[in-house]
Amino acid sequence: MNQKTSFSSAYGWFIQRITGILLAFFLIVHINILHFGEKFFIDFNMVTERLQGSFWWGIFYIIFIPVVLFHALNGVWGLVQDYRPSSGLQKTVKAFFWTLGIVATFYGILAITTFL
Amino acid sequence: MVEFRVFRFDPEKNKEPEFQSYEFDPYKGMTILEGLYYILENLDSSLAFRSSCREAVCGSCAMHINGIYRLACKTQIEILKSPITIRPLSHLPVIKDLVVDLTPFFNHFKEIKPYLIPKESPPEKEYIQSVKEREKINDWLDCILCGACYGSCPVCAQDDKYLGPHALLKALRFVDDSRDGGAKERIAFVTQNSGVFRCHTIFNCREVCPKDLDPTKAIAKLKLKAVFKKF
Incomplete structure (x- = not known):
């Protein structure tokens, strides 16, 4: 038992499951609102109306954004590991994914809060 | 009549592996392992494979038989469709034919x-x-x-x-x-x-x-x- 242990993979695996369950809920609501609502088209006015109309829609998307980003990027990270990258490349890819995730989360939240 | 298509490869002699066919009449209840022993004793004494207990206890004779990893001693010929393709276990270096380095x-x-x-x-x-x-x-x-x-x-x-x-x-x-x-x-x-x-x-x-x-x-x-x- 001499290999380096890593508990981060355990947390990554667990959070992937939690975000997967949350996504099932978020996506059902999201798709239902956008494609099965009263209107059959999406435009800027519709988005503005919805986000300005309710504080809870803002909260919904502020949670939805980091959840979907973590699930997607962690999933791609799993695929990257299948190709057995070197230790250096692993660190680079991991740092890239974390940076992308954090920047995209802040950008998404900024976009949502503009409407609130 | 049954046909065995057996993976043959000797890293010291061959550049590429190949499949060799053997045909024989199996008896009722004959297993894949017994078939391989029949080939070894009657048709081709150069064939290499592992076996020991012949009763699914030792785990020596696991191999890839008609698309599924199975124990050769536990698998009867009559349940499989001829030709029966036999390969060694995957992801392990082949020592000779069906024998891998474990x-x-x-x-x-x-x-x-x-x-x-x-x-x-x-x-x-x-x-x-x-x-x-x-x-x-x-x-x-x-x-x-x-x-x-x-x-x-x-x-x-x-x-x-x-x-x-x-x-x-x-x-x-x-x-x-x-x-x-x-x-x-x-x-x-x-x-x-x-x-x-x-x-x-x-x-x-x-x-x-x-x-x-x-x-x-x-x-x-x-x-x-x-x-x-x-x-």
Whole structure:
């Protein structure tokens, strides 16, 4: 038992499951609102109306954004590991994914809060 | 009449492997292993394969037979469609024909320390194990280390550091054993980068296990134990 242990993979695996369950809920609501609502088209006015109309829609998307980003990027990270990258490349890819995730989360939240 | 298409390869003599066909009349109830022995004794004495107990206990004769990893001694010819294609276990170097080098397989097995580690204060006489405690490890005991799960696992194909279903199942066997004191060490070890979290839950190991064990379930249990650190 001499290999380096890593508990981060355990947390990554667990959070992937939690975000997967949350996504099932978020996506059902999201798709239902956008494609099965009263209107059959999406435009800027519709988005503005919805986000300005309710504080809870803002909260919904502020949670939805980091959840979907973590699930997607962690999933791609799993695929990257299948190709057995070197230790250096692993660190680079991991740092890239974390940076992308954090920047995209802040950008998404900024976009949502503009409407609130 | 049955036709065996057998994988033939001698790394010292051949550049590429090839399949060689043998035809013979099987008797009722004849197994694949008996068929291979028939070829060895009557048709081609150069054929190499492993076997020992002939009763699905030793795990020596696991091979890829008509698309599925099986024990040659446990598989009857009459249940398969001719021609029967026989290959060695995958993801392991071929020594000759159907004989593979099991060193990587057993190295991973040794890494999880497949023996009881004494607790800090061992009892004066012996460890007493209740029926309930014994039942907890029932599902993980019967592994014969045949390598069928290892051969069928696509993660083992990609990552030679991945511990493999056989080692992880055995790790849970000791983690769940009330007499073992090495659970923390084992859980920490299988949580490593090439441990339980590399498993993609494909269920191949469960499908092929000739002893009907469920390594996928064992790995799932280890994952939960690693997350919640309940030893």
